[in-house]
Amino acid sequence: MAVVINKETCIGCAACIDTCPTEALTMVDEKAVCDAEKCVDCSACIDACPVEAISE
Numbered sequence: 001m002a003v004v005i006n007k008e009t010c011i012g013c014a015a016c017i018d019t020c021p022t023e024a025l026t027m028v029d030e031k032a033v034c035d036a037e038k039c040v041d042c043s044a045c046i047d048a049c050p051v052e053a054i055s056e
């Protein structure tokens, strides 16, 4: 499972990374990236993103 991160919208704030319980999110070139192997679709990152860059 994985979330979709809009690279155009992401401002690289890292709020989602701090929120993820499974460490599925990392920062690559100042944009958040989701590891589908680790994501459990909890939606915590979606709620944490200030610019609504993350969707299911």
Ligand code: SF4
Pocket: 002, 003, 019, 020, 021, 022, 023, 024, 025, 034, 038, 039, 040, 041, 042, 043, 044, 045, 046
């Ligand atoms: S949905 Fe949950 S597990 Fe998946 S990347 Fe977001 S915070 Fe992490």
Ligand code: SF4
Pocket: 005, 009, 010, 011, 012, 013, 014, 015, 016, 017, 031, 032, 048, 049, 050, 051, 052, 053, 054
């Ligand atoms: S919380 Fe949103 S804007 Fe911040 S790094 Fe994550 S996806 Fe990008």
